[in-house]
Amino acid sequence: MARPVWAGNLTFGLVSLPVGLFPATDSHTIHFHQLQRGTADRIRNRRVNERTGDEVDLDDIVKGYDTGGEYVLVEPAELDEIAPGRSRSLEINGFVDLDEIEPIYFDKTYYLGPRGAEYTKVYALLEQALAGAGKAGIATFVMRQHEYLVAVKAEDGILTLHTLHWANEIRDPRKEIDNLPGGRAKATAKELRMAEQLIVSLSMTWDPEQFHDTFQEKVSALIRAKKADETVEKAEPAPASTGAVDLLETLRASVERARSPKDTREKATTSRAAPKKRTAAKKRARTAPRTQDLTTLTKAELYKKATAAHVPGRSHMTRENLLDALAHSSG
Known part of the structure; x- marks a missing residue:
């Protein structure tokens, strides 16, 4: 069985459900190694101190924010300490109709699973209630030092979690694309x-197995x-x-x-x-x-x-x- 990439409590109202988050998709991209032309020598990426040229261990690397010539150093543990719910809470703020969420907001999909047989009834209750209402739970949570806006949905008897883009991440197409059709570009x-x-x-029935x-x-x-x-x-x-x-x-x-x-x-x-x-x-x-x-x-x-x-x-x-x-x- 796969290991969860995140574990915490999914809460709605006063109900708290321990869950694990599992990737729903897999990449089958063919990966190549980088080689020096004319040889079979691998090219490796190294973390190097740009002043000394020495390689630096991962444990010796901290995050630094440039404030204009001076860095403010932040340790990974400090980010965890300020995370909402200490990175272990997935709290549903409310429920929306599924068709209210525009496709451009959807990013990545995960499966949610109950962490223990004793929580399957609570899990099934939320899944069945969401399926019956045709709604998605909107929540936020922190994973790997990033906060995510997510939609929790019922799909084929399981709960799925879809990370969503924040509103300020959606670009305005009219500002990004030149030559969009205006009023004069009308078809006859x-x-x-x-x-x-x-x-x-060319209409057809959607069947992803065909592709x-x-x-x-x-x-x-x-x-x-x-x-x-x-x-x-x-x-x-x-x-x-x-x-x-x-x-x-x-x-x-x-x-x-x-x-x-x-x-x-x-x-x-x-x-x-x-x-x-x-x-x-x-x-x-x-x-x-x-x-x-x-x-x-x-x-x-x-x-x-x-x-x-x-x-x-x-x-x-x-x-x-x-x-x-x-x-x-x-x-």
Whole structure:
């Protein structure tokens, strides 16, 4: 079992529940060591006294606040002593509707667990009450010498804690971003209608299992290829920017492309239901949609088909080359 990264008492009203805080997510990022070019020598980061050049032990390092040429020294223990509740209290100040918290405020997610079997009833009571009310408890607490604003929620039978950004940490986009659309940058009714059709055509059910970190997979493939002294497939170039002049036509083509897989499936269903007369004309008609299907595939999907069809030189082909090679191989 994992060890909690923080332990303390979650309080609401006069009720106090001992809890532990556990990370809810894990990083699968591939990490590299730093090496000096041309050698296998590791590069290490060291804590060095900038005046003497000597390395300093971690125990000999204190925090210092620069007041303008003079430092005020603060020991870690002194920060713990002034922390609210001595860093061991997670007090709910009130409850809000979940949809009142804007997504930009959410930062990191943790699981909350009861510290002992004797506290499971109190834990279950708070979880069930939050789930029934559809609310989140807003609290503050101190962890690792930092105070956090958090939301405590009920999710699938457990309590979760979400750290939130403070209000003064949220940047005003109008001050940060140049060229935001103003009143003159209005879409035409036809463009808006076409964009809404594209959104409807691309609508789907949220399923996080459908998505995975393809970049990390490519990094792993790059490492394997370099180790085996093989060539590496390069990424497809980024698409060209859509200008205002081409916007409507680009939207129309996008809607057609988004709809084509569905239309193809419907045609295939109709074809299976019809009598099976194997004439040459119907063979050609059946082949055409299959070739057209390729245009809706991504380069990665086309590459998989090219691999299955043993297309030579596929690792160096662009998406258009793969389309052309697959069309000829199927023909």
